[in-house]
Amino acid sequence: MTQTIAExxxxxLNGVDKIYRLGDVDVVGLKGxxxxxxxxxxxxxxxxxxxxxxxxxxLLGCIDTPNLGTVEVxxxxxxxxxxxxxxxxxxxxIGFIFQNFSLIPVLTAYENVEYPLLLTGVPAAERxxxxxxxxxxxxxxxxxxxxxxxxxxxxxxxxxxxxxLIKEPALVLADEPTAxxxxxxxxxxxALMRRMQETQHTSFVFSSHDPQLMEWADDTVTIRDGExxxxxxAA
Amino acid sequence: MNLAYTVSIAFRNLFRNARRSxxxxxxxATGGIAVLMFxxxxxxxxxxxxxxLVMSGGHLQVFKQGYFHFGAGDPASYGIANYDEVxxxxxxxxxxxxxxxxxxxxxxxxxxAGNFKEGVSRTFLGVGFIPSDRRKMAQWDRYDMHIxxxxxxxxxxxxxxxxxxxxxxxxLHLCDALQVKDxxxxxxxxxxxxxxDTDIQALASAEAxxxxxxxQAGDHPKIDLLAATSQGAPNIVSLTVLKAQNxxxxxxxxxxxxxxxxxxxxxxxxxxxxxxxxxxxQLNDTDQLYQxxxxxxxxxxxxxxxxEVRTFHDLTPFYDQATGMFRSIFAFxxxxxxxxxxxxxxxxxxxxxxxxTVEIGTLRALGLRRNAVRLLFIVEGALLGxxxxxxxxxxxxxxxxxxxxxHLTWLPPNNVERIPxxxxxxxxxxxxxxxxxxxxxxxxLSAFFPANRAARLTVVNxxxxx
Ligand SMILES: Nc1ncnc2c1ncn2[C@@H]1O[C@H](COP(=O)(O)OP(=O)(O)O)[C@@H](O)[C@H]1O
Ligand SMILES: [Mg+2]
Numbered sequence: 226m227t228q229t230i231a232e233x234x235x236x237x238l239n240g241v242d243k244i245y246r247l248g249d250v251d252v253v254g255l256k257g258x259x260x261x262x263x264x265x266x267x268x269x270x271x272x273x274x275x276x277x278x279x280x281x282x283x284l285l286g287c288i289d290t291p292n293l294g295t296v297e298v299x300x301x302x303x304x305x306x307x308x309x310x311x312x313x314x315x316x317x318x319i320g321f322i323f324q325n326f327s328l329i330p331v332l333t334a335y336e337n338v339e340y341p342l343l344l345t346g347v348p349a350a351e352r353x354x355x356x357x358x359x360x361x362x363x364x365x366x367x368x369x370x371x372x373x374x375x376x377x378x379x380x381x382x383x384x385x386x387x388x389x390l391i392k393e394p395a396l397v398l399a400d401e402p403t404a405x406x407x408x409x410x411x412x413x414x415x416a417l418m419r420r421m422q423e424t425q426h427t428s429f430v431f432s433s434h435d436p437q438l439m440e441w442a443d444d445t446v447t448i449r450d451g452e453x454x455x456x457x458x459a460a
Numbered sequence: 461m462n463l464a465y466t467v468s469i470a471f472r473n474l475f476r477n478a479r480r481s482x483x484x485x486x487x488x489a490t491g492g493i494a495v496l497m498f499x500x501x502x503x504x505x506x507x508x509x510x511x512x513l514v515m516s517g518g519h520l521q522v523f524k525q526g527y528f529h530f531g532a533g534d535p536a537s538y539g540i541a542n543y544d545e546v547x548x549x550x551x552x553x554x555x556x557x558x559x560x561x562x563x564x565x566x567x568x569x570x571x572x573a574g575n576f577k578e579g580v581s582r583t584f585l586g587v588g589f590i591p592s593d594r595r596k597m598a599q600w601d602r603y604d605m606h607i608x609x610x611x612x613x614x615x616x617x618x619x620x621x622x623x624x625x626x627x628x629x630x631x632l633h634l635c636d637a638l639q640v641k642d643x644x645x646x647x648x649x650x651x652x653x654x655x656x657d658t659d660i661q662a663l664a665s666a667e668a669x670x671x672x673x674x675x676q677a678g679d680h681p682k683i684d685l686l687a688a689t690s691q692g693a694p695n696i697v698s699l700t701v702l703k704a705q706n707x708x709x710x711x712x713x714x715x716x717x718x719x720x721x722x723x724x725x726x727x728x729x730x731x732x733x734x735x736x737x738x739x740x741x742q743l744n745d746t747d748q749l750y751q752x753x754x755x756x757x758x759x760x761x762x763x764x765x766x767x768e769v770r771t772f773h774d775l776t777p778f779y780d781q782a783t784g785m786f787r788s789i790f791a792f793x794x795x796x797x798x799x800x801x802x803x804x805x806x807x808x809x810x811x812x813x814x815x816x817t818v819e820i821g822t823l824r825a826l827g828l829r830r831n832a833v834r835l836l837f838i839v840e841g842a843l844l845g846x847x848x849x850x851x852x853x854x855x856x857x858x859x860x861x862x863x864x865x866x867h868l869t870w871l872p873p874n875n876v877e878r879i880p881x882x883x884x885x886x887x888x889x890x891x892x893x894x895x896x897x898x899x900x901x902x903x904x905l906s907a908f909f910p911a912n913r914a915a916r917l918t919v920v921n922x923x924x925x926x
Contacts, residue, residue: 279924288825288919309829316827323923327822331472343465344827388826 235396235428236285237261241294243280243451254280256451258294262396262430262444267422269442270432277451278432282398285430286319287311299395316344320389320427322399322418326381328373334384335360335369341392359387362424363417379410386418390425397422399431415441463839466832470840473812474847484808485848491797492852492899493859498793499891500860500883502786507603508872508879509779510746513772515598515607518742519749520771521566522546522756527737528770535569535728536690539735546739546767555755559748561600564593565736567724571687573624573717575632582631584624585715586685588724589740592616597742603887608877612718613702619722621700624683627714629704637681638704685717689730697727798902801845805906809841813914820914821922834915841907842900849899853892860885 243254255277262268262285270278283289284296287303296303299318306314320341321327328337339356347355360366363383373381382402389397399418403411415431419441422429431438439445447455474481527538540546547563550556567588574581591614598609612623626643629635635643680700689695699719707713725734743752753769760767773780813820820833860883868881885892 283920286825288923312824312827312829314827315825319827321822321825323822325818327818327923329469329819329822331469331476341826343462 233264234261235264236296236298238281238284238291239295239297241284241291241296243277243284243289244292253277253451255284255291258451258453260446260453260456262428264395264428265422265426266443267419267429267431267441268444268446269438270430270446270448271434271436271439272432272448273434276434276448278434278448279400280451281448282400282430282432285396286321286398287315316341317392318395320392320394320397322382322385322389322397322402324401324404326373326378326385326405328381328384328388330373333370333372334365334376334380337373337384338387338391341388345392355391359391362421363387377410378406379414382406382410382414383417386414386421390421390427393425394427396428396430399429401432401434403433463835466836466839467843470836470843473816473840474843477812477815480808480811481844484804484844485851487804488801488845488848488899488903489852489855491801492849492895493856494797495790495794495895496853496856496885496891497859497863497883498790499895500856500885500888501881502790503884503888503891504605504882505786505872506783507884508605508607509782510772511601511603511605511607513776513779514600514602514742514746515609517772517775518562518564518597518740519746520741520743520753520756520769521738521775522550522741522760522767522769523738525766525768528768528774535567535735535737536688539567539690539729539737540565540739540767541733541735542765543736543739546765549759549763550739550741550756553755553759556752556759559743559745559752560741561744562593562596562740562742564590564597564740565721566738566740567721567728567735568737569687569724569728571685571727573628573632574684574686575634575681576684578633580632581686582628583715584628584685584717585712586687586717586719586724586727588719588721588736590616590721597740600742602745603884605879607879610705610877612705614718614720616720618700619720620698621680621702622717622719622723623703623705624701624718625707625713625716626704627707627710628716629701631714632683634681634683634701634704637679638701640704685719685727687727689728690732691730693730695727695730697723699723794898798898801848801899801902802906805841805844805903806909808844809837809907809910810913812840813837813910816914817917817922817925820917821919821924824917824919824922830915834911837911837914838904838907841911842904844907845900845903848903849896852899853896856885856892859883 238258238260241255241258245252245254258281270281272278280289284291285298287296287298290296290304301314303311303314329340332340335356338359339352342352342355357366357369360369363386365380365383365387368376368380373384376384385402389399402418403414406414415438418429418431421427431442442459444458445456446453522540524538524540530538543565547565550560550563569586569588571584571586572581573584591612595611598611601607614621614623624632624634626640629638629640630643634640680702682698682700684696685699686694686696699717707716721736729735741752743749749771753771756769823833863881863883869878870881871878
């Protein structure tokens, strides 16, 4: 039984509390969250601003630690890893897509996409092949040598998607990736992410304050004031 | 993440705020220029002081033991009777011989100089030497300083011809006869200026003949030199004064009499054994000074001669005082420039880290380790240092060439004549190398603190720039 769960689950949170200390005041980020994310599914986390979406994704992305409870990604309890091990773990397993694109401005589109492969030490020839393939997959083959500031918001986010997927991570986290885009571009980006998730067989977690995006999801988690108030699976 | 890639990223980052990077690079370069130009100037001062001393007094002198402290007033007791043997030993020693350009005897004495026609006299410090050896010594120019050679005009053949200091000439009322310019007594000899300024080199070749003609012409004044012989009896010799020569500083100028060694020996030793108070030794290369000293001491001990060796450092304390002072000023300037570079780079890199906080968060989220983040900023600081230091070195070299080509001159302390103002930057590869290295090290160290701050950021705080 444990076997099947481990195989089916890419990440799980067990009784997780995350409290932010602001001077004398404690701000609740997450409270008593228990959650299992299915592998190779497109999970959407929905909740209004300040509900704890980013906090949740930070924990899943192994860039933050809970005050209480455990976080497990790919069967690994992340509390047991030190900072370097966590860095390497992220480099291997986790892709990030940020709201503000967060590309490295001094690197070209090509180099931004290639970067995760450098971190994991992929040989040059393979790197080149995979990077070009990934750029083509997000339809930016002709923009390979453009710097981020020469690209539109939608193009940048496509570079970011390519960058998050190039290392074939177990888990891709996209924290409100469309919030800085107009509705049409945002829609195209979501469609692209969904398509890539399917072709690459990746586990995708996507957060949004827009409940309409639930229609794209395999699984939906609704969150409010740091607590999960609803979880459902698409048919 | 490999270093080449890190360097490439750091390099590109320099161009993100090109204005700030330029200002930082320029301040590093300015620090380098200041240190190199002043260092080059100081090196030139050291070389010219050293060359001046070595040209006139050799690198070292060999004395009878005790002379240096007690013998100055007593040339009789502290004479070196076998100075010829000493010189021969030095020149033929397999170790010393190749180091030595010249060894020559010298006799220093005190007495009273009188111009009895005028009824004036005063005490003098006499130096007896071999004029031709002096001329050879004055050729020493190991550092290509081209210091004008001042010749006495004396020759080995004229056994009673010598020179006096300007001051002594004045006191002995010889200004008119010796055509001393700027002599306070008779204010009418300005037209001689041109003759004195004539090309020294030209004078040098013609010197021997003219000197001979002049003495034969008999238009040179004579003075009488009075001293006690080694037996304690008063003795007197007559000296034909060829010219008056400025000795640089007043104390020396007012007492100096230069004369042929033979005349000095006649005055002090009469018919007794001819001695010298020292053997002056000049080396090819000042770097061999202490090697030569050691060998000399060893030789003297072996022979049981009771001689001691004094270097130009001992004989002219002014040299060490002056170089020490310039060294202190240089060190002060270097520290000051280092501090400016330090603070400029710290400031720049702190701003860089602040501006790139979100980027740091992104890189860390992607899996870059803390150490790699630290390295990225350290490399960026090091690059600022390298570009600045290189620019500084190149600028200083160009500036020094311009300065050297502009033929400026200056009058060093204790010097008689203005010498070319030169800045030896290219001639000091060590100075260039060390300045470059230190600038880069300082810039790198300066970047270390901001880089550390960047590395310590938590990913979440960096990403959301708290
Ligand atoms: N670094 C932080 N320091 C203090 N409070 C924080 C911090 N990050 C988030 N919070 C608080 O935690 C709660 C959840 O925030 P967040 O996870 O960012 O929500 P969401 O992403 O859904 O907008 C909010 O009340 C927010 O103010
Ligand atoms: Mg958020």
